[in-house]
Amino acid sequence: MTQPSSTHPAPQGEGATTLIEAVKALVKSELAPISSEIDQQGRYPVEFLRRLGELGGFSASIPATQGGEGFGLATQIAITTEVGRECGSTAFLVWCQSSCARYLQQSPNDAVRERYFSDVLSGRLLSGTGMSNAVKHLAGIENIHLKARREQDAYVVSGSLPWVSNVGEDHLAIVAAAVESGGYVMMAVRGDAEGVTLRPCPEFAGLEGTQTLNIRLKDVRIPADSVLAHPEQFSAYLKSIKPGFVLGQVGMGFGVIEGSLRTIRESNVTTAHVNQFLDDQGEDLERAAQALWADTRALAHLVDTGKARVLDVLRLRLAASELTLKTANSAMLHIGAKGYLMRHPAQRRLREAVFVAIVTPALKHLRKEIHALEQAAREEQAA
Ligand SMILES: Cc1cc2nc3c(=O)[nH]c(=O)nc-3n(C[C@H](O)[C@H](O)[C@H](O)COP(=O)(O)OP(=O)(O)OC[C@H]3O[C@@H](n4cnc5c(N)ncnc54)[C@H](O)[C@@H]3O)c2cc1C
Structure with a gap:
């Protein structure tokens, strides 16, 4: 190969x-x-x-x-x-x-x-993005966890987000809240702001080095110069950031895919005679990854110029999740027991691949949004 x-x-x-x-x-x-x-x-x-x-x-x-x-x-x-x-x-x-x-x-x-x-x-x-809850809320998956009261161009915010990564007392977190008087606000909160409490999460099966913490806000005052989007700006703003936010995540998937392909190649040096009976062969996975990269590059260019269709971005992010899972799984099957040792990266990549598929937008969330957009397009066509 x-x-x-x-x-x-x-x-x-x-x-x-x-x-x-x-x-x-x-x-x-x-x-x-x-x-x-x-x-x-x-x-x-x-x-x-x-x-x-x-x-x-x-x-x-x-x-x-x-x-x-x-x-x-x-x-x-x-x-x-x-x-x-x-x-x-x-x-x-x-x-x-x-x-x-x-x-x-x-x-x-x-x-x-x-x-x-x-x-x-x-x-x-350093800054975390605690947008999962808001993005899932807007997709009809869960209730919004942060609530805000507007005071001119400032806000007073309360609520909690169960897990936000890359946060700490000397970090920033960017989050969104529902505003009492209607709409949503997106804002930057400092980890050491008055009323913010950061707590450790229970141990995860992977991603433990991401400083993922539980953030609680109790009447935290967000001044006007920490507001990324007021309610009247929120909808257009979210539309503008979402394609880049979602497409950017495929880099995590490609990284796991490339590491897994390396394991497959290494394993084939000695055990190709038996690895050839596996369903997902290295050459096929590699071809699929190259095709996905070509699509990513084209779509990234459209995101750069503000012309990307969100449906295309969601479909590509979904394909990246699926290929990441498939490739990490195949790497484990290729390398076998050696890869089951804690010191081998193959088992770690399998856990990382699962994360790519469960972090917001998770694989199931992507399928839900894609289904809704496709359905709306069909209805529009029929009308
Ligand atoms: C390691 C790690 C790091 C993360 N980092 C971030 C981050 O940086 N920023 C961020 O915003 N998010 C982060 N997340 C959250 C992540 O993006 C997902 O939103 C989260 O994992 C939940 O998604 P889900 O698809 O599992 O929830 P779903 O399965 O879709 O559940 C939907 C929601 O329904 C409710 N629910 C479902 N079942 C029950 C029940 N039995 N009882 C009570 N409520 C229920 C919960 O509110 C739940 O969140 C992280 C998660 C992990 C594991």
């Missing part, structure tokens, strides 16, 4: 290639040696995140005129992939941080951007 080291096509342009190479080198020297510790001892890779931020690892998709690298979303996804190839958990943190940078960049409110954007972009201020 052919043995390329990567399924993602080289990023376009010299600058993007140089950045990816720098990320690769950083991953090799600073992340690969601690990936087991991250998984098994819950080490939060804060030093790695800071170094990645200094390199521009969270700002690839932000236009150069706004302090970013200006390489587009596909390059940001390629960076997340490079990280995820060694550690899916840290790839999730890269997605959290780069997504928060994008939220701030796209906010219609200058004040919040002035306050937080450049620090989040550079990784000086």
